[in-house]
Amino acid sequence: VAAIPEGLPAVITLCLSLGTRRMAERNVIVRKLPSVETLGCTTTICTDKTGTLTSNQMTAVLLTLLESNGENQNGKIEAVEHDVTGSSYSPFGSVSGIEREESISIPNGTVADANVIMTLCNDARLIGNDDIADERATKRDGEQFTIEGEPTEASLLCLVEKLGPIDTAADFTTDTDSPERLNPSSIASRNNRHFAKNYDRYATLEFDRKRKSMSVLCSPIDEARTSTDGSCQLFVKGAPNSLLQRCNKAKLRNGEVVQLTPELRQQIDKSIASIGDRALRCIGLAKKDGSSLDPRLWKEHQQYNDCLKDPNTFAEIESDLTFIGMVGIKDPAREGVAESIELCKRAGIRVIMITGDAKATAIAIAKDVGIFEDNLHPSTDNSQGAFEGREFFALPESQQLDILRTGNLVICRAEPSDKQRLVKMLQSIGEIPAMTGDGVNDAPALQQASIGVAMGISGTDVAKEAADMVLVDDNFSTIVDAVEEGRCIYANMQAFINFLITCNIGEVISVFLAAILGLPQLFSPLMLLWCNLATDGPPATALGFNPPDPGLMNQKPRPTSEKILTPALLLRYTAAGLYIGIATVAVYVSYFFDHGVTFQELSTWSSCADTSSTTCSIFTDLAAPQTLALTTLVTTELLKALCTVSVDSSILTVYPWQNPWLILGVLVPFGLNLAIIYSESLGIPALGESFGLVPLQLEDWGHVLMWSIPIIFIDEALKYVFRRKNVTAVREG
Secondary structure, three states: OOOOOOOHHHHHHHHHHHHHHHHHHOOEEEOOOHHHHHHOOOOEEEEEOOOOOEOOOOEEEEEEEEEEOOOOOOOOEEEEEEEEOOOOOOOOOOEOOOOOOHHHHOOOOHHHHHHHHHHHOOOOEEEEOHHHOOOOOOOOOHHHEEEEOOHHHHHHHHHHHHHOOOOOHHHOOOOOOOOOOOOHHHHOOHHHHHHHOOEEEEEEEEEEOOOOEEEEEEEEOOOOOOOOOOOOEEEEEEOHHHHHHOEEEEEOOOOOEEEOOHHHHHHHHHHHHHHHHOOEEEEEEEEEEHHHOOHHHOHHHOOHHHHOOOHHHHHHHOOOEEEEEEEEEEOOEOOOHHHHHHHHHHOOOEEEEEOOOOHHHHHHHHHHHOOOOOOOOOOOOHHHOEEEHHHHHOOOHHHHHHHHHOOOEEEEOOOHHHHHHHHHHHHHOOOOEEEEEOOHHHHHHHHHOOEEEEEOOOOOHHHHHHOOEEEOOOOHHHHHHHHHHHHHHHHHHHHHHHHHHHHHHHHHHHHHHHHHOOOOOOOOHHHHHHHHHHHHHHHHHHHHHOOOOOOHHHOOOOOOOOOOOOHHHHHHHHHHHHHHHHHHHHHHHHHHHHOOOOHHHHHOHHHOOOOOOHHHHOOOOOHHHHHHHHHHHHHHHHHHHHHOOOOOOOOOOOOHHHOHHHHHHHHHHHHHHHHHHOOOOOOOHHHHHHHOOOOOOHHHHHHHHHHHOHHHHHHHHHHHHHHHHHHHHHHHO
16 A cells, blocks of 8 residues: 555546646647647747737738839939828728828829739638727727738738728727718728729639739729720739739829830849848739730630639739839737747747748748847848748748757748648757647648647637647747646656655565564554545645746756656655655654663563563553554654745745645645544544544654654755756756
């Protein structure tokens, strides 16, 4: 009974279950229980940018158009930036330097074209919430407006509302009694509806990661809702670098079309880089008139479906384009992400950001959230640890592995397949990677990763099924919280293993030592059973609720090969258990010494024949010394439980009352033990008699405390020695 920690399997399972409950409170849903333990070993977090590191509440803050500062074609053409006011998904705002009427006064200018492209190359919706548009709402209250669809596309719809000819804010009032009041649902997309009604969108060329763009075929319609031959147009939006390669012309703000010269391309490239340096996502806008399109794509010929069957032809269709302009979209970093990444650095966890953004944009965002240091200048220098996906995987494999071994990284313009390749390479060099994902294409990487983390808000069902855990709030900080919780769970398992094994060693040593010394029976089987069930189980279970150690996230990830019971820890447990055993036997022997029995007489008690003598008569009733020994054993073990609120930290650093369940788990068994000892005073003497226990006197309690309290100092000394040893090992490492 004393040698086997029979409660260990149940306590471990309970600890893991409690950990999953605490994780759920921190917005992590654990789907596979073993992953809880693996979290503590995580060495690398491979994370998406959008929605995880950032808030995924896109807001267009910049519109760049090509403008000429001269009266003729010899005038210098410049890429001019126009700031956009407003925030979130509110349609209220304006664009600096551009009047709302310009899209009507210059119908063939780039302002009008940009409005049309952003409206038609879009599957998102702006939605006004009338329910919260009461007298307390303000004109710029973005909470009144929500979206359906992709946040990036929704930000373009908001820009159209700020750029279009209808001043929505002027028609909106919070006065609910005003007869002229328009509800949010009425004004959410007024400008978008204005532009959309003039075109029939009859075909869509879906986005793919190779050409990095999407486009729509549209036919202008007149008041009679009819279209003319050859009047269809192709409107395109996508990554500006990719679009620019397929453009041979550019349109100026005044409607003039010019050839896209190398000098003009260079100027646009500089503007793209400048936008990226400010951590803005850049979306390029372009178009192609019907006269340049294959006639089979015209709506009236009814052959466009046949032409669009093969997606490999989309890039050819989206060629010879006319460049219109660019939109800079800000996706602010989530609150607390920078602090979480700093915590990862202290915890020895590297962060790899995976994004579809351009390199300059990715580097700027990496600096914003602390993945890269601020003093690094965004450039194409790979020493910063920023690579495009194809660029990284084009390197020799040995160089790829060397890069993956050191520092934080950014992989931009990444494909879904790149994630799985990264996971395999990280695992090949002994890393324990956690990988985030939300799409169907991310499922193989999530399944391959040591910890697959799916997004709860934006994630698909396929991604969630493949993952080990799901983030309810899609937040990077939640991943770090989960890692901390995983480390805490592992530390708690070590804590109750420490307690159980120490106590079991103490019980075994006490019984074994009593037998070696030839002492009378130390404990009855019922006493040992009571000690195991009542005084070992509840405290061990309560240790599963221990709070995280203060320095838990300042330690390096533990190796997966590390055993939960290392030789060093076993030595600690044995030393503490040895004292418990010696103290129990010592208090037992001291009882006989106090009653005039010598050690020689005690060790030869079985040969004592004259029970009428004082010396021999004491051996006929062992209830008093056994009660004293059992109480000392129970008290020492419970004090040991209080010390085990942390495996390594001092009891003066992590106080026992920081775990209220531990206090309860100690007081209840101690109270039950007192109830049995003093059962006669409670009116149930049979209870104490059944256990063979008798009431203790005040002087007996002095002996109990004298032999029990030293376990606190011994445990603190052992913690100190092993802390110093660990510090030395870290310094030498």
